[in-house]
Amino acid sequence: MNAPALRVLVADDQEIVRTGLAMILDAQPGIEVIGAAADGEQAVRLALERRPDVCLFDIRMPGLDGIEATRRLAGPAVADPLAVVVITTFDLDEYVYAALRAGARGFLLKEAGPVLLAQAVHAAARGDALIAPSVTARLLAAFVGSEPAxxxxxxxxxxxxxxxxxxxxxxxxxxxxxxxxxxxxxxxxxxxxxxxxxxxxxxxxxxxxxxxxxxxxxxxx
The missing domain is CATH 1.10.10.10 (Winged helix-like DNA-binding domain superfamily/Winged helix DNA-binding domain)
Structure with a gap:
């Protein structure tokens, strides 16, 4: 008997990106997109209602951004945190480090291919984490010390x-x-x-x- 598909919620303010990510993930074995949100407020609401296995959030969204959405769902104060992977266009975006601080389990660039995207979702679901290999050391080295540690x-x-x-x-x-x-x-x-x-x-x-x-x-x- 096959294991149930991982349920994923996608949030991105750009419709073409949001739709594209959902299509890519739905095409991967063992993954099912169960919702898509256009901003952080909607993402948090849907996540609390549907309790997805993994949330894939863009960082820069109007109103409530991906960092605050992550903090509300996966931050240190959350008793039953959800798995969140953040995704961004910029590999040296100062908000990425803040998102990891907020409880994100992984970080990917939007240019990541279907395989890496699926790997990040599976890693987050099992309690592991995946950060885009090309920026792991550079990202952390750049932002360590940018906030009180x-x-x-x-x-x-x-x-x-x-x-x-x-x-x-x-x-x-x-x-x-x-x-x-x-x-x-x-x-x-x-x-x-x-x-x-x-x-x-x-x-x-x-x-x-x-x-x-x-x-x-x-x-x-």
């Missing part, structure tokens, strides 16, 4: 040498499978180390792990 005040406790290696690999945008191959450990061991890192650092996902790594100079900028 809460992560700098978190106590890391004592990270093991292996945890430091796994953290560095995550910060470089490696997937779990790539980390397992690179460090010559099993996939389950990678997942165990990542869970341990999240617990020690008090973060909720890989995006926050990456931000913490940059803000504490675990990774060279």
């Amino acid at each position: 809460a992560a700098q005040h978190r106590s890391a406790g004592t990270l093991t040498e292996r945890e430091e290696h796994v953290l560095a690999a995550v910060a470089r945008g490696r997937t779990n499978s790539e980390i397992a191959t690179e460090l010559h450990i099993s996939l389950s061991t990678v997942k165990t180390h990542i869970a341990s890192l999240m617990a020690k650092l008090g973060v909720r996902n890989r995006v926050e792990l990456v931000i913490w790594a940059y803000e504490t100079d675990r990774v060279r900028r």
Whole structure:
């Protein structure tokens, strides 16, 4: 029996983009677009009504933008957060970092192809995260320090040498499978180390792990 399709909500103020994203995602196996919104207010309302598995939000929308919409659905104060992936035209848009801070699980450029778009949706749905590979390090390096860094005040406790290696690999945008191959450990061991890192650092996902790594100079900028 096939697993149920992932239910996705799309929000973008440009109708041609919104329609295009919906068509691309609907054509992917295991994904179903269950709604489309033209602004942040409508996106939040639909998301709370329909509880999609993943929300795909443009950042720049009139009225309530994608950052605030993300914060309302996935921010630190939300008891039952939804998975949000933000998407933008600009790879060095200052709002992207704010969106990740607001709780977004991933970041993509609008030029991302169908495969990467589908990968981001599946990653977000399983609690993982995907940031456009071409901008992962550059984006975070550019915006770390642009706001008061809460992560700098978190106590890391004592990270093991292996945890430091796994953290560095995550910060470089490696997937779990790539980390397992690179460090010559099993996939389950990678997942165990990542869970341990999240617990020690008090973060909720890989995006926050990456931000913490940059803000504490675990990774060279």
